Amino acid sequence: MKFTAVFVVLFICFSSNVFTQTEQAVKVPKRIYTTKRLIKTPVIDGKINEGAWDAVEWSSDFTEKNPDEGTPPAYQTKFKVMYDKKFLYVAIRAFDDEPELIQQRLSRRDGFQGDRVNVIIDSYHDKRTAFVFTTTAAGVKGEEIVSQNGNNWDASWNPIWYTNAAVDDKGYTIEMKIPFSQLRFGKAKEQIWGFNINRTIFRLQERSLWQRIPNNQAGFISESGELHGLKNLVSQKQLEIQPFTVLQYDKYPAEPGNPFRDGSDLTLNAGLDAKIGITNDLTLDLTINPDFGQVEADPGAIALDGFQIFFREQRPFFVENFNIFDFEFANGQDNVFYSRRIGRNPHRSASLQDGEFADVPQNSTILGAAKFSGKTKNGWSIGVLESVTANEYATIRQTDGTEREQIVEPLTNFFVARAQKDFNKRNSFIGGIFTATNRFLNGDFNELHKAAYTGGVDFQHNWKNREYYLDGNVVFSKVLGSEEAITATQKTLRHNFQRVDADYLSLDETKTSLTGTGGRLELGKNGGGNWRYSGGAIWRSPELELNDVGFLRQTDEIIQFGNLNYLWQVPTETYRNINIGFEQFSIYDFGGNLNRIGLEGKGEISWINNWWTEGGYGINTNFFDNFFLRGGPRWKRPNTAFAYLFFGSDRSKLFSFTLGYSNRHSQESVVGRDRFVVRTNYQPTDAFSMSFNVEYANLFDRTQYVTETAFNNDARYILGRIQNQTLTTTLRLNYSFTPDISLQFYGQPFISKGKFSNLNYVLNPLGNSINDRIAVYDETQILLTDDAIAIDANNDGVQDFNLPNGGYLVDENRDGDADYAFRNPDFSFVQLQTNLVARWEYIPGSELFLVWARGSVGNTDTDTDLLNSVSDQVFREPANDTFLVKFTYRFAR
Structure with missing residues (x-):
């Protein structure tokens, strides 16, 4: 706390001193x-x-x-x-x-x-x-x-x-x-x-x-x-209409007895995209029944911390001109608008009885979407997006051949409006955003928000030839729904209103709405001379909720940050340029608790031979985590340090590479992680190029969260020592016959294996030492079994623990009777994603795609090494194959 205050004072003094200095700037005539x-x-x-x-x-x-x-x-x-x-x-x-x-x-x-x-x-x-x-x-x-x-x-x-x-x-x-x-x-x-x-x-x-x-x-x-x-230019209003047709054949392993998975499917689809120039400044984009069949699959990922993983948007309609709708309001990937919410996978799965099979849609159908966007001569930047996704139903077939439908996703309307206005000779702007998500629940889906609204304001002011800036934003959110839906939202990991030790938070199961705020304020210098610096604050209130049409990882944070950089921009006989930087931040929650102080020094060098090097070292101290026990009390993490070093060769050569290593380690060896990165690019001919990337990470953590259970009417938080190995290999091959005809291959096997040992439970979440915080089960307390586990811990005729595939039995008090049980947390997840895409732009704007995609997902034995697991998944496991032909023609005026 004292360190943060001292740093802020020094930073303000330093900023004031530099602001008053007169720097020699080169005046370049226009x-x-x-x-x-x-x-x-x-x-x-x-x-x-x-x-x-x-x-x-x-x-x-x-x-x-x-x-x-x-x-x-x-x-x-x-x-x-x-x-x-x-x-x-x-x-x-x-x-x-x-x-x-x-x-x-x-x-x-x-x-x-x-x-x-x-x-x-x-x-x-x-x-x-x-x-x-x-x-x-x-x-x-x-x-x-x-x-x-x-x-x-x-x-x-x-x-x-x-x-x-x-x-x-x-x-x-x-x-x-x-x-x-x-x-x-x-x-x-x-x-x-x-x-x-x-x-x-x-x-x-x-x-x-x-x-x-x-x-x-x-x-x-x-x-x-x-x-x-x-x-005397005459306005040339844009008019483009692009219909498309898609023929798709899917081949996959048949499931015995399942009429919906007989081994193959053949579908024909069609749709329309259009661009209409409303004025010479503003354009209307329309799509009806869009197809994204040629879009590359998402990379494999495992979230050990329980938070949602961000995947980038790849669908053309939403990617194009996204900068107009973009509203990153804090830090990281949090955004008021995250287009992947539109057309997402259904919220529900089918509810089946014995002997029933279901055909469940993978994504919500986008009935139609429209974007109105552009910028006027008066400095207005405008974007409006409207999209509707359909009611989605699972088709369920019973053993006697009769069918019924079960709704799994309601009809939903998404609306986004964005505007910015330039002023002060284009040196400043102010803008705003509004989003609305409305679901037509028809008395069903009590677990979902009926409506969600967000609004935000952003601004930026530049002065002294744009060397100095002040920018920021504020967002407001309101979600409405049943008591069930709002209670579920309060209990999600990103909110954790049920935390047992948070006296400034309380779970209210009668609420039917939540209202929250967030934002950022930043002041800095980004031009002139060799110094660059900035400082500011970020906040996300506990009730802030954006995930109906935005992306929000977590709430209950107030972050103070400062950055200082010095640049050498004049080349010498050794280097082209150097950037040395220092970053500092501190994180508080809305209860006033200081949860972390972070410091990092880093540097980047571009050498005279076009090679480059970057590296850094940082520490996190006074480290507490409100979310680690997922609704449990605040958890003390050990002080942690990290270091990284990357370097690469001249990218202009036929062969270039990047090598990197990063390490994280903590006091008392509670956490450790080594990550190795190898990236290569090779272009043996002008027409052919290839890249091969490998990333391997080896993590151990003595306090990886496993589950929560109960013992003697008290919450029991189970942790364990995880050894987590992750291997990602990505191969890309590109051959261009002409600038308009190309063939591309993408392949990515991904495996993440987690093996647990030294299972333990939380004694004192705020203990100074790891030995104060946890107690490791001994051999007399815990037993791993493959047999089905059913326990009536309270002797009331109700099975409190029912694990049909076995797991861990725990006799914590050593009285000979099992007190509780939990599943075996070991995992070994393997995923293979490949596609081969032939593309021909036969006239400007009109294309023919031929696509073959292969994918598979499996779970392997945790005792099998990584390479053998990947080999088995690639060469032995049955996969899903998709063959697709897509034809588009663009009519333009």
């Missing part, structure tokens, strides 16, 4: 390129050999951005820009005295491999967002939407545009033809757009910019040059 209307239309073949380009002048004089900022690049670049009624045309000449060394790496769209050029267009001219069009020397195209003034680059955007490239004896050339319908701009008679061009020489890992942006300058899009001369 460059302007004035375009003209074309006279003739060029052919987009990448060669720039037609007289049509003579209508405008070349511009050059690029400046190196990395590694030696402010100096001339190894080879110069020049470009031209012109336009007509419907298109913007860009020609680029990238000089190179060694054209045979130009990296012409083929990849799928958005691969961003090899030598390339990015054209950056801030057509809103809001100095925070931009559209980026990329073409590589091999002619591969890529596109991104940039937000947060260059801090967020979203490659999910796939507009229709045209490009080509050609390599010659002077280097390579690129031509682009960009429809105005794919951009967003205002109605001024003469447009002024932010504009920049970035060139990457891959073998040198060198970037150069047309508009110089010093490395100590905060912001990227705001510092772009300007494109002038765009006169």
Whole structure:
């Protein structure tokens, strides 16, 4: 407590001192390129050999951005820009005295491999967002939407545009033809757009910019040059309709007697996606019965702490333009909007009688969804999303062949509205978000919330040439439901209102709603000179609840944090740049208890040969956990330290690698973890690339939570020493026949094995020593058996413990009678996920997918080693196979 207070005082004093210092900043004049209307239309073949380009002048004089900022690049670049009624045309000449060394790496769209050029267009001219069009020397195209003034680059955007490239004896050339319908701009008679061009020489890992942006300058899009001369542009409202058809065949091991699992299924599906330009600024996206069959499977994961695992969104409709709806309000992955709640797996499973079988849908059907989004010339960023998922039913077939239906998920409506407004010459913004989830329960599903609402406000203010900033947000939540539903929410691990020692919390089983708040406030410096620093606070109140359409890991936290970094940005003969940092945080609960103090020092070095190294060391002291006993009392964890070291080779080489090691260890050897990471990338030809990643972790914890039971009418919290080994292996193979035809393979075996020993129970959760906190069962108290266990501990005719597959019998008081029992917590989980995807973009925006996916999930003997377990799962266990053909055609105007 004293340490935290001292640190905060020192941090404020240091911040005030630096704020008053005058730092020498490089003043870079704003460059302007004035375009003209074309006279003739060029052919987009990448060669720039037609007289049509003579209508405008070349511009050059690029400046190196990395590694030696402010100096001339190894080879110069020049470009031209012109336009007509419907298109913007860009020609680029990238000089190179060694054209045979130009990296012409083929990849799928958005691969961003090899030598390339990015054209950056801030057509809103809001100095925070931009559209980026990329073409590589091999002619591969890529596109991104940039937000947060260059801090967020979203490659999910796939507009229709045209490009080509050609390599010659002077280097390579690129031509682009960009429809105005794919951009967003205002109605001024003469447009002024932010504009920049970035060139990457891959073998040198060198970037150069047309508009110089010093490395100590905060912001990227705001510092772009300007494109002038765009006169009398007519709004080109976007209209795109993309129907799709999917033929899918599933083959899987048949289940004897189960009519729904006879070994194979054949389905035909169809749907529609559409983009409609409401104005030149705002677009409506629609989807009807969307299909996500070609989406890659989620990676394997095991949560030993009981908290929910975050998986990234991969479905195209929700990924595209997600930056508009994004509202990360605290730290980590907590977000007011988590789109994977839409179309989730049903909340209920089928309730079956003997001899019955059920066909249960894996996901809720998305009947339809619509997004209205864009940014106006007045600085308004707007996003509205509406989606409806269907009532889902399990079909249950009885032994006599009759069928019945049982509802497993109610009809649900999801609504999200997001807005931001720029002001103060685009140096500041204020925004808000509102979400609503409404379920049509029809007198059923008392365990679910009937409605959930969240609202939030966020803001940011930058000053002194964007070097300093103040930003923050506040969120409010309210969920409504039956007493059963709200009681269940209070008892979830992320809330733990039933904690026995929390006098500031109380479980109220009569409540029908919960209301909570959360947020973040941060002040800092992110540009100018060599120093960067920030400090602030984060909070999540105990009643905050977002998980109907958001993501919230846990509540009841108040976090104070501070960060301090020093940067060396001028290359020497040894390194390109260095970043050394220090972080500090302290965590309190809403009862005023100090639950942790954390300190970490870390550093990153980019060496002159393009290798890199990063490492760090940190400690956690005064460590208490309100959630560890999952409703039990506050638990004291041992002081813990961690260290990590990673280094990697030059990514521009045909073969590159990353090696890493991290370690965690604690006082009294209560916890220990070693993690090893090997990542490799190899590109033997321009058309073929492969990556092979291996991650192995070995964890032991003498106090891993197992279960809660009762002894002599008191709660008994059972723990044990776990030896948990996890192995993840990921292989990716990519072959590109052309920039529009590719073949990709993905395979990931995953295994996590946990073996328990030294089972014990909690004596004093706040004891100073591990021996004060737990008592280990001896041989006379505990017995592992495979036989069925049924115990009437209270002699009232009711079986208090019923374990048909056996488990542990415990005679804690050694009187010869079992006092309680619990299941064997050992586990060995194995998962295999693979897919092979052939993709052909036969015309811009229209695609044909051929997909083969194979997956299996199993449990192996905990005594079998990891490699043999994986081998058995890959080569011996029966798997589910899916063969899919998806055809899309995009009608565009």
